[in-house]
Amino acid sequence: xxxxxxxxxxxxxxxxxxxxxxxxxxxxxxxxxxxxxxxxxxxxxxxxxxxxxxxxxxxxxxxxxxxxxxxxxxxxxxxxxxxxxxxxxxxxxxxxxxxxxxxxxxxxxxxxxxxxxxxxxxxxxxxxxxxxxxxxxxxxxxxxxxxxxxxxxxxxxxxxxxxxxxxxxxxxxxxxxxxxxxxxxxxxxxxxxxxxxxxxxxxxxxxxxxxxxxxxxxxxxxxxxxxxxxxxxxxxxxxxxxxxxxxxxxxxxxxxxxxxxxxxxxxxxxxxxxxxxxxxxxxxxxxxxxxxxxxxxxxxxxxxxxxxxxxxxxxxxxxxxxxxxxxxxxxxxxxxxxxxxxxxxxxxxxxxxxxxxxxxxxxxxxxxxxxxxxxxxxxxxxxxxxxxxxxxxxxxxxxxxxxxxxxxxxxxxxxxxxxxxxxxxxxxxxxxxxxxxxxxxxxxxxxxxxxxxxxxxxxxxxxxxxxxxxxxxxxxxxxxxxxxxxxxxxxxxxxxxxxxxxxxxxxxxxxxxxxxxxxxxx
Amino acid sequence: xxxxxxxxxxxxxxxxxxxxxxxxxxxxxxxxxxxxxxxxxxxxxxxxxxxxxxxxxxxxxxxxxxxxxxxxxxxxxxxxxxxxxxxxxxxxxxxxxxxxxxxxxxxxxxxxxxxxxxxxxxxxxxxxxxxxxxxxxxxxxxxxxxxxxxxxxxxxxxxxxxxxxxxxxxxxx
Numbered sequence: 001x002x003x004x005x006x007x008x009x010x011x012x013x014x015x016x017x018x019x020x021x022x023x024x025x026x027x028x029x030x031x032x033x034x035x036x037x038x039x040x041x042x043x044x045x046x047x048x049x050x051x052x053x054x055x056x057x058x059x060x061x062x063x064x065x066x067x068x069x070x071x072x073x074x075x076x077x078x079x080x081x082x083x084x085x086x087x088x089x090x091x092x093x094x095x096x097x098x099x100x101x102x103x104x105x106x107x108x109x110x111x112x113x114x115x116x117x118x119x120x121x122x123x124x125x126x127x128x129x130x131x132x133x134x135x136x137x138x139x140x141x142x143x144x145x146x147x148x149x150x151x152x153x154x155x156x157x158x159x160x161x162x163x164x165x166x167x168x169x170x171x172x173x174x175x176x177x178x179x180x181x182x183x184x185x186x187x188x189x190x191x192x193x194x195x196x197x198x199x200x201x202x203x204x205x206x207x208x209x210x211x212x213x214x215x216x217x218x219x220x221x222x223x224x225x226x227x228x229x230x231x232x233x234x235x236x237x238x239x240x241x242x243x244x245x246x247x248x249x250x251x252x253x254x255x256x257x258x259x260x261x262x263x264x265x266x267x268x269x270x271x272x273x274x275x276x277x278x279x280x281x282x283x284x285x286x287x288x289x290x291x292x293x294x295x296x297x298x299x300x301x302x303x304x305x306x307x308x309x310x311x312x313x314x315x316x317x318x319x320x321x322x323x324x325x326x327x328x329x330x331x332x333x334x335x336x337x338x339x340x341x342x343x344x345x346x347x348x349x350x351x352x353x354x355x356x357x358x359x360x361x362x363x364x365x366x367x368x369x370x371x372x373x374x375x376x377x378x379x380x381x382x383x384x385x386x387x388x389x390x391x392x393x394x395x396x397x398x399x400x401x402x403x404x405x406x407x408x409x410x411x412x413x414x415x416x417x418x419x420x421x422x423x424x425x426x427x428x429x430x431x432x433x434x435x436x437x438x439x440x441x442x443x444x445x446x447x448x449x450x451x452x453x454x455x456x457x458x459x460x461x462x463x464x465x466x467x468x469x470x471x472x473x474x475x476x477x478x479x480x481x482x483x484x485x486x487x488x489x490x491x492x493x494x495x496x497x498x499x500x501x502x503x504x505x506x507x508x509x510x511x512x513x514x515x516x517x518x519x520x521x522x
Numbered sequence: 523x524x525x526x527x528x529x530x531x532x533x534x535x536x537x538x539x540x541x542x543x544x545x546x547x548x549x550x551x552x553x554x555x556x557x558x559x560x561x562x563x564x565x566x567x568x569x570x571x572x573x574x575x576x577x578x579x580x581x582x583x584x585x586x587x588x589x590x591x592x593x594x595x596x597x598x599x600x601x602x603x604x605x606x607x608x609x610x611x612x613x614x615x616x617x618x619x620x621x622x623x624x625x626x627x628x629x630x631x632x633x634x635x636x637x638x639x640x641x642x643x644x645x646x647x648x649x650x651x652x653x654x655x656x657x658x659x660x661x662x663x664x665x666x667x668x669x670x671x672x673x674x675x676x677x678x679x680x681x682x683x684x685x686x687x688x689x690x691x692x693x694x695x
Contacts, residue, residue, distance in 0.1 A: 023531040087542050142552055158621060159565065163632050166563035168684040168693060219539055227543040238680040238694050240553035248545040255550065 002282045010102035016095075017440070018479030026477035028212060032439035034096035036208045037216065039194065041089040044217060046187065048082040053184075058176045061136040062234035069231045080224035086128050087249035088220060093121050103390075103442050104283065108291075109200055109313060109336045111280040116196040118276050123186050123193065128250035130183040134176070139244040141165065141235030146257045153262030167237035200336065202314040203445075290410065292355050293337035294344075296330045300351025303327025306459040310346035312444035313338055340443030341414035345453060348460045350416055359416030359460075366419055370407050375427050377405065383492055384423055387434040388412050390442050391476040395434070398481055402488055404432070412436075412473075413446025417453055417462035424470050425504045430495040434476040434484055447475065469498060558675035560608070560635045560644065564685040567662040568620040568629050569600035571654050599626045600654070602663075605647045608637060617651065639677045645670045646683060646690055664688055 013031070020029040030037055055075065057064040068075035097117060100106050106114045129147065133140045148161035164171055198204035207213065230245040246254060257265050285291040296307075298321065307330050308316045315336035318328035330352055332343075343352045350359025374382050385404040387395065388411055396406045409415055412435035420431045433454075435447040452458035454473055462471065474487045553559075574595040582590060599620050606614040613635050621627035649666040669690035673681050682694040 019534070023527065023534045025527070083546055084542055087546055091542075138552075158627060160630050160632055163563060163565065163630060166561060166632055166684075167680060167682050168563050219535060220542075223539045223543055227547070229543075230547045230549075238682060240557045240559055240678045240680060242553060242555055242557075242678065243549045243551045246548050246550040248548050249542070 002279070006101055006104055006283065009098050013095075013099050013102040014478055017477070021477045021479045026437035026440075026475060026480065028215075029437065029440075029477075030092075030208075030212060030216060031095055031099065032437055033205070033208045033212065034092045034099060036205045037213070038089050038092040038096060039206045040208055040213045040217075041085050041092060042187070042190065042194075044085045044220070045082060045089065048078050048085065049187075051078050052082060056134065056180070058180060059173055061134060061176050062140075065135040065137070066231065066234070069228070076228050077221065077224040080227075080229040081220055082131075083229045083247065084220050084223055086124075086131065087247065088216075090121070090124055090128070090249055093117070093124060097121070101279070101283075104285075105338075105442065107280040107284040108287075109315070109338050112200055113197050114280045115277060116193050118273075120190055120193045120197060122273070123190050125250060125253075127183060127186040127190075128247070130179050130186070132247065132251065133179050134183060135231065136171075136176070136235045137245075138232035138235055138241040139246060140232075141237070142241075142244050143251060143254065144235075146254055150257060150262050150265055153266065165237045171235075171237070200313060201444075202312050205439075287334065287339075290354070291339050293334035293339055294332045294341070294352055294354045296332055297351040297358075298323070298329045300347075300349040301327075301329045302349060303329060304348065304459060305330075306348070307343040307346045307352050310342055310445070310449050312340065312342055316343060316352070338443075340446070341410055342443050342446060342449060344414045345416050345446075345449060346460050347416075350418065353414070357410065357414055359418055362414075362416050362419050363422060366422060370405070371423070371426055374405055374423065379427070380429060380496055382427060382429045383432065383488075383495060384428045384430070385432045385434060385488070386412070386415060386419070387476065388436050388446070390436055391434060392478055392481050392484075395476060395481050395484060398485055399488060402485060403492065404488060411441065411443040411446040412450045413441065413443045413448075415450060417460055417466075420454075420471060421463055421466045424466050428470075429498075430470040430472065430491060432472045432474060432488060432491055434474055437475055437477050447473075467498075470495065553678070556639050556677040558637050558639045558677060559680045560606075560613075560637050560673075560675075561680050561682050562604075562606070562631050562633045562646070562684075563682060565628050565630045566685055568602070568625075569650055569652075569654060569662050569665075570597050570626075571600055571652055572597040598652075599624070600650045600652050601625070602629065603647070603649050603651050604631070604633075605645075606635070607645045608635075608642050610643070618648075637675055637681075639675050639679075641672060641674045643670075643672050644681075644683075644692075648685075648690060 016031055017029065020031055026032070051074075052068060055064060055068050065079070068079050070076070100110070100114070129143055133144045133147075145162065145165050148165060151157065152160045152162050164175055198206065208216075232241070232244050256268075260268070287293055294315070296316075303318065303321075305318055305328075308318055313336050315333050315338070316330050317333070319331045321327065321329045332352070339354045341354050341357045344350075344354070344358050344362070347353070347359060350363070352358065353361070370384070374384060381403055383404050384407060385399050386407050386409055387399075389408045390411070396408075400406055412433055415433065420433070423431050433450065435450060436442070438447040441447055449458065451473060453460055454462045454471065455468075472487065472491045474484055476484045572595040574593055576593050577585075577591075582592065602618045604614060604616050604618050605612070614633065618629055618631060619625040620629050646669040647666065650663070654665070667685065667690045669683060669692065671692055673692065673695075675681060676695070679695055681692065683690060683692050685691070686693065
């Protein structure tokens with residue numbers, strides 16, 4: 001059941017990505033930064049909300065909001081921007097959850113992020129609810145009546161809340177004051193929720209790239225100016241509006257809440273909430289095989305600290321050694337490790353990584369499987385493509401048809417630079433690495449660290465002796481296989497122009513990397 | 523960026539933005555055309571019904587010193603019958619009790635009845651069900667409240683009946 005749900009989410013996310021890549025290219029795909037965009041939209045909501053608060057009057061809610069909406073210079077679009085930003089926030093948050101579900105990133109060490117994300121989304125919905133009630137137009141009154149009906153079904157209040165809206169007396173100011181208080185208190189709670197949400201992530205991305213966030217803000221601003229959000233007539237408990245405006249994105253639940261019995265509504269809310277909260281627990285995998293946490297071979301660890309710097313989850317720390325060597329040794333906390341394997345590519349002596357995916361394991365696999373196949377090819381056809389498994393499923397077939405030899409990786413951030421060096425020194429004409437868009441990496445930072453290791457001398461760097469003309473790193477975005485094929489064709493033509501390399505004999509990169517004190521190693 | 527991709531990007535942006543605006547500006551039916559409604563809304567303290575008796579000398583002597591009162595009373599709370607008819611048809615006939623587990627808290631009435639627009643004859647009776655010795659009660663509510671009136675309902679309008687000055691009153695329209 002859970003796997004089927006993940007599969008649906010994955011297909012949906014990938015289909016949306018394909019559309020976005022075709023329209024904007026992977027650099028400007030907002031879906032890759034849906035979480036950061038949601039955080040940015042909270043900033044927009046805070047700024048516009050503070051402005052609206054200056055002109056809102058608890059004693060005359062409908063009149064004050066109508067005055068704000070009637071101000072064509074600032075008030076109208078500020079109010080509308082506040083509303084559209086709410087919709088955009090909820091959409092971004094929902095897409096963010098969908099993406100994480102589709103990428104199986106909702107369980108294990110990410111459980112806290114999922115649970116706090118559910119809390120943030122729920123608070124966002126509640127905030128939208130109180131915000132609409134603040135305006136006290138016919139829609140605000142509708143939401144208040146629907147909410148009162150639900151709360152009256154709970155045995156917690158001595159007097160039914162619904163009587164406030166009966167019309168035999170004016171709706172008390174205290175109600176609007178309480179509503180305003182809740183509307184302001186909720187965002188403060190969201191601040192705490194956001195902190196919890198990213199508390200287990202190293203280097204959380206809370207702000208989208210400047211150009212993207214301003215473009216989206218400008219689009220919402222333009223929309224606010226062109227299409228002001230509707231405002232119904234002032235709420236009157238003694239009239240029965242035929243219809244009201246309804247913000248479908250944030251108050252889609254209203255027709256159901258009005259039509260169903262309160263106990264059914266509460267039961268549905270409870271069951272749905274529990275089901276969503278249970279996702280990380282139902283979706284978890286046994287920590288073995290490809291989900292086994294990383295481990296460190298203390299004999300190989302030089303105490304260089306690079307894996308702790310590269311780990312996107314802060315799952316590795318340096319601790320005192322138990323032997324006589326003077327350095328610290330890396331230690332993986334398995335409860336924090338998500339098995340992304342980024343550490344495999346970060347360790348010069350190849351002493352860390354998930355079982356079977358350390359740099360040494362990669363070299364062993366290369367020698368036993370890939371290298372013989374490469375060396376069996378004609379010399380000018382030895383172009384190897386190392387590609388992330390998360391990318392386009394059709395790409396390998398297309399690349400093979402174009403003459404490439406394909407080797408899959410769980411993430412390009414796992415790739416140890418020695419693998420590329422060994423390939424080049426053992427006869428491959430060139431190596432092309434195809435990674436995911438940097439902001440869409442399942443391991444969070446794989447393409448970023450790969451690029452730094454290959455071109456900016458980040459530790460576990462690709463050695464200077466490897467001819468960079470024979471190495472190419474490209475981004476393979478979903479729906480843009482043509483771009484990768486173009487890059488491959490160009491790369492291949494460039495390789496043909498280079499002098500063919502002779503395969504070196506007896507290259508053992510493992511020995512080069514081992515510390516002298518390591519002793520006998522496998 | 524190619525002109526084709528620029529056009530595609532702009533089109534998608536317009537569609538997405540339009541989708542947000544449309545979803546934010548949708549109009550959804552609430553009460554429908556021509557709806558009108560009778561609403562009953564009030565709160566009141568229900569009658570406290572006490573049964574008092576004088577203790578015999580023997581009973582009085584058995585009581586602890588701090589509980590010795592010659593007259594002791596035990597009380598319950600009255601319940602009320604609500605009967606509503608419109609043009610002779612019974613819309614509601616129910617028993618109203620006070621709030622709380624023992625029914626001794628205030629009565630809250632909030633009931634709504636859909637009625638067609640036009641003229642209707644309303645008859646409402648709200649009466650105590652228990653017989654009470656009037657000498658021992660505090661008369662929080664009159665034993666019987668009656669309203670017999672004609673109301674013209676306009677489409678989209680609520681007629682509100684409440685208790686004011688110890689009487690049922692039609693306060694709107």
